[in-house]
Amino acid sequence: MALNLLMLGPPGAGKGTQAERFARTRGIPKISTGDILRTAIHEGTDIGRRARAIMDRGELVNDEVMIGIVRERLERSDTAEGFVLDGFPRTVAQAAALDTIMTGRDPLIVLDIVVPEAELVRRLGTRMICEHCGANAPIGDGTSACKRCGGRLVQRADDREGTVRHRMEVYARETAPVLEHYRAAGLLREIDGSGSRDDVFQRMTASV
């Protein structure tokens, strides 16, 4: 049976890293919408050209194009044993379209990585950025200067507590209907996202 995994979780939950590791361990592709969008545009597929036209106008890629790109990717033969999908669906319309794409395939397993908000604020609050060149640096590695250029390290503007809480609220509001869609379908499994990355990975493995 194919392992068709879909990963959901708020910013700072480590979803991308876990998706990557899970895919590598199982030998199935990790599919992130950002990556496939870039690839489709680069390869100049029909849908890629449409996406590029939209982005060139400075607009956001709409549901229809996003869905087309995901469909195109999931039809490739390397997904026969399964896949790990990250960053899609973001809306109920996308989730419904994915249900249609999945018709006749093994069912989706939807993992929602749940991390307490205070923990997410703490995690995101420990990322630093170089004020001069923009390089990222973790806090607490004993340095206060950028390893690349020697510039001063400051907290990222979008990682300050107020902004982080706002991003959490936006995420919760936008994702709640998608979670509800999968909960109603009996496909949703909640994963405790607290503790180390290894802890979370073990819980994911045990869950699927």
Ligand SMILES: [Zn+2]
């Ligand atoms: Zn720097």
